[in-house]
Amino acid sequence: MTSVLDAVALPPGWEFVPYGRLVERSREADRPDLPPLSVFLDEGVVLRTTREDNFNQLGSDMAKYLVVRPGDVVFNKLRTWQGGLGVSRYEGLVSPAYFVCRPTTRTEPRFLHYLLRSAPYLAELSRVSKFMPPSQFDILWDDLSIVPILAPPIDTQREIADYLDSETARIEALISKKRRMIELLEERVDSVVFDGICGRLTSPESPVVPASIEWLSTIPQHYGTPWLGAYHITQLGKMLNASAASGPDQYPYIKNSNVRWDHFDLEDLPTMTFDADDRRRCALRPGDVVVCEGGEVGRSAVWSRDDKIFFQKALHRVRPVTKNVPRFLMYCLWSAAKLNVFAVEGNQSTIVHLTGEKLREHRFPWPPLEEQYRIVSLIDAERERVDEAIKRLEGQVLLLSERRQALIASVVTGEMPVPEIEM
Known part of the structure; x- marks a missing residue:
């Protein structure tokens, strides 16, 4: 008995049974016509087409994929310790690297689903999994098959x-x-x-007038609609390369993922070489608006610190050259981004990027x-x-x-x- 399950008291009529005696491991394959399935930590087994956040590529030979029947228990071996398992409600296919288990008649599949995804059993499955650097855990069938299962x-x-x-x-x-x-x-x-x-x-x-901005209908008569470059200068950051990553004059820098809406995530900032010219060109100062050039295009935040910190090429620094309110510009970018203004400008067959020229040409309401x-x-x-x-x-x-x-x-x-x- 393991230490994790030692604390579980057996109710009358219940017993511990090795997992391998309650299921039969299935290696059924050669059904490339069936739909692919995915195993998620939050939902268990689902049709792959119902989720947009599975970025794993399917194999070239679907005939090698394992067949899953309704009621089968499916384990993603590398994610079992996190809850990457569940009972399927669907007929479909999973990777040949997974375990597919068919419960015997003495086991209710739904009970097994709840049991294996419960906190005590996730702890036990974590314990019997083997660490695979840098951050994965694998579980072997020999170890899984002897996990003691509470069987009423x-x-x-x-x-x-x-x-x-x-x-x-x-x-x-x-x-x-x-x-x-x-x-x-x-x-x-x-x-x-x-x-x-x-x-x-x-x-x-x-009084309002028609806005000379495609994504706005009207604005107050006393507002202007200047292009961003009229009141700001923009600058892309420094490109990361192998020599910059390991060279001298290492300084912390902000990358795209550090910029959130209206704030910065500054934990564990990377560093790279910024020589004197780089530091003059890529320094941040309070009042600068930092804008994402790719990813969630237009996502931005206003820099307010005096730290000696710089920024990567995936970001624009927008610096006012006249008196204005940087947070107002950030909110203009917020609305434009939420309305997909920047996304529709890109080629849908490629990743959307907001070039410095395009950014400077954008017009915003300006009170x-x-x-x-x-x-x-x-x-x-x-x-x-x-x-x-x-x-x-x-x-x-x-x-x-x-x-x-x-x-x-x-x-x-x-x-x-x-x-x-x-x-």
């Missing part, structure tokens, strides 16, 4: 599975509602930002200086209120998720009996 009578397994299906569905419905509320609040912020830069927050009664300050203040205040509401909702989602996991662990281990349902 088959009727009890079905009763537990039915109860957990019902309870987890109820919890998931609540989580979905909370997440939808978060989405609506985030949409509310986007709407407020757009209303702000269009003058609807500060000049709702002003007088004092109104820029008021707009930014109103947007910031609304964002602060929304952020607090989102934090509360995220806390509720976390508590519900923890409740779901605790419920599953207590029921599948027999610690908590299934409540009797009054008829």
